[in-house]
Each structure stands twice: as C-alpha cells, then as structure tokens.
Amino acid sequence: MKKYMVMIALMGGMLGATSCDREDDINVWDTGLPEVVQARYPDAIIKGAERRPNGYEVEVLINGRDADIFYNNKYQWLYTEHEVYYNELPEQVVAGVSNDGYSVYQAEDIELVETAAEPEPQISYRLTFDREPRDLVMVYGQDGKRQ
Secondary structure (H helix, E strand, O other): HHHHHHHHHHHHHHHHHHOOOOOOOOOOOHHHHHHHHHOOOOOOOOEEEEEEEEEEEHHHHHHHHEEEEEEEEEEEEEEEEEEEEEHHOOHHHHHHHHHHHOHHHHOEEEEEEEEEEOOEEEEEEEEOOOOOOOOOEEEEEEOOOOO
C-alpha cells in the first residue's frame, strides 16, 4: 500500500510540473492595463497579459483578429503587432517583396507593426518566411522599402 501511495504522490508531482500556466502570466485586471488598452483600442477584447522584463505584453482581439500590444513598466504604449493577410498589404510593399525575389504568398506570417513615434505612429510590415535552419524575417516600410 505504501508503494502505491508513493507512486501516486510522484505522479501528482509530475502533473504539477507539466502545468500550462506560465509564471509570467498576470491577472490583467489587477493592473492599469485595461484602461490604457481601451483608450488606444476601444474595440479591443483582452485575452490575457504577460509580464516582460521591461513591461507588459497584452494579447487582444481587434476586429476579430489577434494582436499583441506592448507597454513599458509605466503603462506607456510602445508598439502593437497586428495580424494581416497578404491581400491587405499596400501595393508598394508587395512590389518591394517581389523586387527582393520573394512573393507575399510564400510568407508564413505577416504582421503590421505600429510603433510609437511622433507626431504619428510609424507603420511597418514584418513578413516571416519558413527557411531552414532559421526563418527569414523581412521588414518593409509603407513605401515598400526594406528596413
């Protein structure tokens, strides 16, 4: 009987060690994040948040699409990564990718990155191509120039 109790205790410990909860996940409602998210993106639905070394990452849905919003420790907005589809890219970006010998249709992931800048946020497009041994990441400005 003692042998079985030890096995059950060990199995319980293993299950606890494989928990999906991450230590950097936070309860977003215990912070000032909901207010700053809603101020910038009134239609955003907050899915969760994580503590980062220099701030926070808030996972949201904006118009039904995934986005990640990044803030510093003082809840000041730094940048947002929005999921976009290839057919939503500006023509200049599509041409820039093509001029570099790639096709937007080959991209595994496309994100619009909105970065804090004055007087208005800076917009760029980050395309990720599946390559071995590492993915190729290319960033383009709205003008289609590679950054």
